[in-house]
Amino acid sequence: MKQSSGVSSCLPVSAKMSKAKKVLDEARETQNRELDLVDKSVSSFEELPGLFNMLNITRITLSHNKISIVPPGIANLSNLEILTLANNQIQELPVSLSSMPKLRILNVSINRISSLPRGFGAFPALEILDLSYNNLNEKNLPGNFFMIETLRALYLGDNDFEFLPPEVKNLKNLEILGLRDNDLLDIPREIGELTRLRELHIQNNRLTVLPPEVANLDLLGSKSVMKMEENPWVTPIMEQYLLGISHVLDYIKTDTYKVLYNRHMHAGRSGPPPPKVDKSKKASRNWA
Amino acid sequence: MTLFCQLIENQRVTQHMSLETMSCTRCGDGFEPHEKIVNSNGELWHTQCFVCAQCFRPFQDGVYYEFEGRKYCERDFHVLFAPCCNKCGEFVIGRVIKAMAANWHPQCFRCQMCAKELADCGFIRNQNRALCHECNAKVKEVGMGKYMCNKCHGMIDDAPLRFRGEVYHGYHFNCTACGVELDSTAREVKSRPGFAANDMNELYCLRCHDKMGIPICGACRRPIEERVVTALGKHWHVEHFVCAKCEKPFLGHRHYEKRGLAYCETHYHQLFGNLCFVCNQVISGDVFTALNKAWCVHHFACSVCDTKMTQKSKFYEYDEKPVCKKCYERFPGELRRRLRTAHENTMKKTA
Ligand SMILES: [Zn+2]
Ligand SMILES: [Zn+2]
Ligand SMILES: [Zn+2]
Ligand SMILES: [Zn+2]
Ligand SMILES: [Zn+2]
Ligand SMILES: [Zn+2]
Ligand SMILES: [Zn+2]
Ligand SMILES: [Zn+2]
Numbered sequence: 208m209k210q211s212s213g214v215s216s217c218l219p220v221s222a223k224m225s226k227a228k229k230v231l232d233e234a235r236e237t238q239n240r241e242l243d244l245v246d247k248s249v250s251s252f253e254e255l256p257g258l259f260n261m262l263n264i265t266r267i268t269l270s271h272n273k274i275s276i277v278p279p280g281i282a283n284l285s286n287l288e289i290l291t292l293a294n295n296q297i298q299e300l301p302v303s304l305s306s307m308p309k310l311r312i313l314n315v316s317i318n319r320i321s322s323l324p325r326g327f328g329a330f331p332a333l334e335i336l337d338l339s340y341n342n343l344n345e346k347n348l349p350g351n352f353f354m355i356e357t358l359r360a361l362y363l364g365d366n367d368f369e370f371l372p373p374e375v376k377n378l379k380n381l382e383i384l385g386l387r388d389n390d391l392l393d394i395p396r397e398i399g400e401l402t403r404l405r406e407l408h409i410q411n412n413r414l415t416v417l418p419p420e421v422a423n424l425d426l427l428g429s430k431s432v433m434k435m436e437e438n439p440w441v442t443p444i445m446e447q448y449l450l451g452i453s454h455v456l457d458y459i460k461t462d463t464y465k466v467l468y469n470r471h472m473h474a475g476r477s478g479p480p481p482p483k484v485d486k487s488k489k490a491s492r493n494w495a
Numbered sequence: 496m497t498l499f500c501q502l503i504e505n506q507r508v509t510q511h512m513s514l515e516t517m518s519c520t521r522c523g524d525g526f527e528p529h530e531k532i533v534n535s536n537g538e539l540w541h542t543q544c545f546v547c548a549q550c551f552r553p554f555q556d557g558v559y560y561e562f563e564g565r566k567y568c569e570r571d572f573h574v575l576f577a578p579c580c581n582k583c584g585e586f587v588i589g590r591v592i593k594a595m596a597a598n599w600h601p602q603c604f605r606c607q608m609c610a611k612e613l614a615d616c617g618f619i620r621n622q623n624r625a626l627c628h629e630c631n632a633k634v635k636e637v638g639m640g641k642y643m644c645n646k647c648h649g650m651i652d653d654a655p656l657r658f659r660g661e662v663y664h665g666y667h668f669n670c671t672a673c674g675v676e677l678d679s680t681a682r683e684v685k686s687r688p689g690f691a692a693n694d695m696n697e698l699y700c701l702r703c704h705d706k707m708g709i710p711i712c713g714a715c716r717r718p719i720e721e722r723v724v725t726a727l728g729k730h731w732h733v734e735h736f737v738c739a740k741c742e743k744p745f746l747g748h749r750h751y752e753k754r755g756l757a758y759c760e761t762h763y764h765q766l767f768g769n770l771c772f773v774c775n776q777v778i779s780g781d782v783f784t785a786l787n788k789a790w791c792v793h794h795f796a797c798s799v800c801d802t803k804m805t806q807k808s809k810f811y812e813y814d815e816k817p818v819c820k821k822c823y824e825r826f827p828g829e830l831r832r833r834l835r836t837a838h839e840n841t842m843k844k845t846a
Contacts, residue, residue, distance in 0.1 A: 245800045246825075268801040271825050289773075293799045294825055312773065314798070317827065334775060337798075339814060340830065359775065364814055365830070385814045388833070406787070406815060410837070430787045432815055436840065441549065442575055462584030470574050490827035 227254050231261070240264055240286075246271040252278050259283045265309075270294050279303040293317050293337070305329040316340050316362065319491045322347035328354045339385060340365040342491050345372055353377045364388055364408060367486070376400040387411055387434065390483050399423040406432040413481040414438040416471050422460040427453055439481040443467065519544050547571055594618065595625055606630055608648055654679035659696055672703035726750070727757060738762055786815045797822055 227247045234242055240263050244255070250273040252258065258267075259280045266289040274295040281290075282303035287310055294317040302324040304310065312335040320341040328351035330336075336358060344367040353374040361378065364387035371386065376397035383406040384398075391412035398404075399420025407426060415438070426433040433452045440448060443464070447454040458464055486492065517532075518525050521544035526532055533540040546553050549571040560572035567575065578587045581597035582604070592599040592614050601614035608630040619631040626634065633650065637643045642651040645661040655662035656679050665678035682704040683696050710719045713729035714737070724731040737744045740762035751763035764770060764777040771778050773794035783795035783806065790796075796803045797810065797819035804810060810817040813834070823831070 243801070245802070266801065270800045270822065289801070291799070291801055293822075311775075316799075317830075335773075340827075362814055383815075387814060408814060432787055436844070437837075463579040463581075466579055466584045466586070467574055474570065474574075488829045490829070 228256065231255060231258060234264075235261065238263070241266040242268065244269045244272070248272065249274060251276065252281070262286060265289065267291070270314075277301055277304070282307050285309065288312065290314070300324065300327070302326050305333075306331075308332065311335065313337070317490070319493070323349050323352065325349045326351060328352040330355050330357070332357055334358060335360045337362040338366070339363060339387075340489070340491055342367060342489075344368050344390075345370050348372070356380060359383065360406075361385065365489070365491075369393075369413075371395055371398070373397040379403070382406065384408070388484075392480050394418055394421070396420045405430055408432070408434045409438070410434040411437040411484075413483070415441050415481070416468055417444065417455070417459055419459045419465050419468055422456045426456060441467070441471070521545070549575065590614075595620065595623075608633075656681055656698075658683050658698060668698050670700040670703055671697040672699055672706075675700050727752060727755060740766065785810075785817060786812060788815070 227244055227249050230244055245268055264284055265286055268291040270291055270293040272295050277300055279301035289312040291314040293314050297318040305327050311332055314337040316337045316339040318341055327349045333355050334357055339362040358378050358381055360383035362385040364385045366389055368389040369392050373395040381401050382403050385408045387408045388411040391414055396418040404424050447458040517539055519541045520538045531542050533545040547568040548565040549567055554568055559566045562576055578591055578598035580587050580600045580603050587598055587600055590601055592601055592604045604613050606627040607624045611627050618625045621631055621634055642655045642662045644651050644664045646663050646667045656665040666676055668677045680701055681698045683698055710723050710730035712719050712732045712735050714735035719732055722733050724733055724736045734744050738759040739756040750757045753767055769778045769782050769789035771791040771794050772788040778791045781792050783790040798816040799818050799822035810819055811823040
């Protein structure tokens with residue numbers, strides 16, 4: 208995907224303005240509390256005049272636009288519950304987002320976010336956080352990231368994590384953890400403390416072993432999902448995986464496996480870790 | 496099992512065959528003139544291809560272990576395939592006892608009734624247990640109508656005491672209330688109010704058993720003198736009959752029962768009912784279910800553009816969330832290609 212900065216500026220400014228502005232005006236007239244601004248060629252919040260004064264708004268959807276900056280003033284919208292900014296060109300988020308009292312769902316997937324601001328984990332009510340398809344890793348998360356206790360679902364797929372910080376155990380209400388398509392070499396044992404977890408996506412990583420504690424989780428229930436394909440698993444796990452997830456979870460409970468796992472962890476990773484995938488073609492890598 | 500390999504020079508090989516017709520067993524590519532080649536049992540390898548199947552590192556001193564056609568370094572071979580004791584989980588080095596479809600240290604393979612070591616005196620398989628000859632003989636006597644005490648494994652000559660589904664000599668137990676030594680007339684209190692699970696059962700002598708009549712609270716196990724709540728087959732103090740999740744007393748409010756426990760409305764639905772994935776509220780009307788989740792009528796929508804969908808809408812699965820066709824087509828091309836490949840691979844596996 209090549210940069211196409213020309214598209215939005217080809218439109219006459221007035222026409223572009225009116226498209227999004229019309230939605231705002233209509234919402235003001237009809238007292239509509241939800242704003243749908245999908246695919247409206249918006250490249251800046253300046254094209255949405257007066258938005259931050261529409262205090263009764265509960266949802267804003269701005270997917271498939273060209274926004275690169277989210278101004279801190281958005282936190283003025285004290286009734287906002289759902290903010291969807293998927294597929295834009297955002298590189299940074301303002302820390303003020305994490306002070307929004309009613310924000311429950313934040314979707315900033317498919318952007319170009321390479322770090323999160325300090326203090327970002329202070330959300331008082333956030334339940335679903337979608338950060339998939341960005342450029343995040345464990346080194347550019349703020350220290351309080353795993354303090355969002357209200358979180359039910361955390362999507363971190365298509366990022367650059369090699370290790371998952373053990374503090375993940377603080378997400379006591381987490382039901383869904385998406386880590387698809389990262390560079391993970393390890394899953395911390397603390398994951399076993401996420402007692403409500405029922406979806407774990409770890410497919411397409413560089414994992415060789417699973418901590419035995421994963422077997423404590425309810426990953427076999429009728430509403431559960433465990434995705435673990437495309438990892439360089441050690442042979443005994445791979446053999447069980449071919450028979451089914453339940454076989455893997457039974458096997459990693461055994462004393463035999465616990466010995467294998469402990470030895471594996473003590474010995475340290477032997478030799479070069481499995482190679483990373485080339486991600487240079489990711490759209491999140493295209494710098495403006 | 497230990498195997499060795501030798502390194503040879505190109506020139507010596509080419510005396511017998513031409514360099515062009517030779518290829519590496521692993522990568523299939525040919526060899527450069529004067530390149531070092533590994534010859535292992537007639538198979539030829541690039542030095543960089545002759546590596547451990549697990550850690551991809553060369554073999555130290557040329558020592559490797561072969562298993563099911565794959566070669567491993569010593570360390571990985573031990574981690575992956577050395578026999579582990581079925582009892583203690585440690586590797587078995589030295590004498591391995593192979594019995595009961597497992598491996599054991601000699602000192603770990605013992606009679607499951609009397610714990611005698613079995614390695615040298617032999618054992619008998621009895622209903623999937625390894626037993627010594629003596630214990631097996633006792634079990635046979637039981638088969639002929641005699642009882643064996645579940646505590647001391649001795650034969651019971653008079654009437655047995657039955658407790659938690661097993662038989663015992665009465666003299667191993669005392670009355671829970673007065674402490675007197677019991678005999679076969681002791682009573683096992685199964686459903687005495689105040690005991691939640693089966694394994695909470697207790698034994699009482701006949702005299703104490705007869706005195707018990709006052710309701711006992713299922714939570715605190717103290718007698719109830721004021722108002723009694725009866726639910727789940729037990730009695731409770733009003734303030735002690737609580738939601739199993741939030742532990743708030745129902746105080747006359749409606750409660751929901753599931754698997755022997757009581758819950759408030761919120762927690763019953765949270766644990767067993769349908770909560771909308773978006774609003775996290777109990778769904779009272781129509782339910783949309785897909786991708787292991789449920790949605791209320793207001794919130795079944797594309798997870799990327801929030802456009803409402805109906806039961807008939809076609810959608811793509813992305814991280815177990817629904818994505819409408821329009822949005823999916825706006826995904827970066829390289830992402831769509833990867834998702835397609837992943838999808839095809841899952842289909843292949845399940846096929
Ligand atoms: Zn190795
Ligand atoms: Zn042993
Ligand atoms: Zn006895
Ligand atoms: Zn007594
Ligand atoms: Zn009580
Ligand atoms: Zn409750
Ligand atoms: Zn809902
Ligand atoms: Zn959509």
